[in-house]
Amino acid sequence: MVRRPLEEAAAHARALGLSVAPVERSPYDTALDETDRQPTADGAFWTGLHRLVAERGGVLLEEQYVAHARRWHRLTAAAQVTLVRAGLTPRARLAVWPDLTDDIGAVRDAVLRGERRELLVQQDADGSFRPVRVAEPWMGRPDLAIAPIQAGPGRRATLVPLDPAERRPLLAGVLPDADGVVRARRRTNRTPADERRTLLGSLRVGTSSPAPSRAAWTTSECTSTWTTSGGAPSASCASPRCPGSTSSPWTTSPRSGGGSAPKCSTSTGGGNG
Secondary structure: OOHHHOHHHHHHHOOOOOOOOOOOOOOOOHOOOOOOOOOOOOOOHHHHHHHHHHHHOOEEEEEEEEEEEEEEEEEEOOOHHHHHHHHHHHHHEEEEOOEEHHHHHHHHHHHHOOOOOOOEEEEOOOEEEEEEEEOOOHHHHHOOOOOOOOOOOOOOEEEEOHHHHHOOOOEEEEOOOOOOOOOOOOOOOEEEEEEEEHHHHHHOOOOOOHHHHHEEOOOOOEEEEEEEOOOOOEEEEEOOOOOOOOOOOOOEEOOOOOOEEEEEOOOOOOOOO
């Protein structure tokens, strides 16, 4: 009688003094995941990437092929997109970010401020990428004997948010298998488009959606937190361009039952539409 691999493994485990019990399904079955459906790096993803490259002149593609290992690709032409796509690791998690900049001084200033945990991504003049490091304020000092952030012709750099709550890529998706099914057990970061779809999907005809008790509103210059108390919202922010300021570009719209709801009337920029 030929034993099946499962029976052999169970017999070996028992020989080691371990307890073996059958289960109805594998705990690694993706159907058991209590998260949203994975966005797929399908045809729509690549069409969107081609469009971003054409509109912006260049973007940065992050390829996360295992949990904490990444490769970076600067894409400035449609031919590059096609070439890079062919060499990506199966089941890799992809994220598209704004292009690197040659304004090294601005990158150094941002590193010196150290406002959040970010990855420092640098590209040399020959197109190769330097080992990526977590940005620390001292790295932004230009007076060091060997500056960690190198300036010069053809050198570019950028900062990519590291904490999941801070990550808002232009596009995100996971590479599917050859049959088009996503089997990778890793989650992409939500893009602004994902958040809009979630909001619109929650709306129903003929119903009203009450305002949340707490909401964060972000612009390119500040982040303010609105808190409702007794139907009237109040804002807390140090920037003069936040809601409630006399120079604020924000407007308010009336809400039934009293109070008003903050409503942005400007664009945050960055092409995150």
